[in-house]
Amino acid sequence: MNRLIFGAALAAALSMGAAARASVTVIGGGLAEACSKAALSGKAEIRLERICTEALEKETLSSRDRAGTYVNRGILKMRRANWEGAQSDFNEAVREKPDLGEAYANRGAVFIGMHKYADSLPDLNKGLALGVEAPAKVYFDRALAYEGLDDAKSAYFDYQKAVELSPDWEAPKTELARFHVERKE
Known part of the structure; x- marks a missing residue:
């Protein structure tokens, strides 16, 4: 033993x-793709969040890309320790696309940031079960x-x-x- x-x-x-943060790649040009690149960049500037918000408000997105844009904006919020805002975005992503593993994985990371470790485990496990890119x-x-x-x-x-x-x-x-x-x- x-x-x-x-x-x-x-x-x-x-x-x-x-x-760790698991972003969602959104392609096809436009603001949603710029939001995706911002999440991948490792930066945490508020102006990048605004790009994501604008994508959600102005672009016609597939369900996956809309959920992915919520995930990516949530990641940007997490980087600034805006736990409640990030959690709200991940909740929206789950509502939009309940089979998107990254939404659960990142919501689990929010709970870790909030020191709610037991609360993080169901989301982390669900993210793994659904599959994530990383x-x-x-x-x-x-x-x-x-x-x-x-x-x-x-x-x-x-x-x-x-x-x-x-x-x-x-x-x-x-x-x-x-x-x-x-x-x-």
Whole structure:
């Protein structure tokens, strides 16, 4: 049986914005595509949110692209720690397209940002079950949630899964380095 020992770094990970975001790619030109690119850019400027809002108000979008634009605007809001605004956008995305895994995964990340770790797990799990473009990010977020719930073993295995799925991504490797695994006789 393995026993896990680790240092507490969850608060540091959250304060550095380590919770991962899963954007939705929208193509075809126009404001919705610009919103998608803004979410992918890593920037958090309020003017980028306005582009997303304008896309939602002025463009005729498919259900997927409309939900994706809500997700992308929610990501921009998360980057500024506007948890309530982001949650509202992810709720709208779920209403628009209930099978969009990224909407659930990001809503789970909002709960992590709000330190509501137990509340994040159903959404993170549903996002994984529905499928997301970057599952490593969701496993990473779920690991953060497990750490917040003092479940080191589950956190360890989710960090491992994130590394397995995205071996070049440093964030889960850094988190795994904090763990010490010992064999119990």
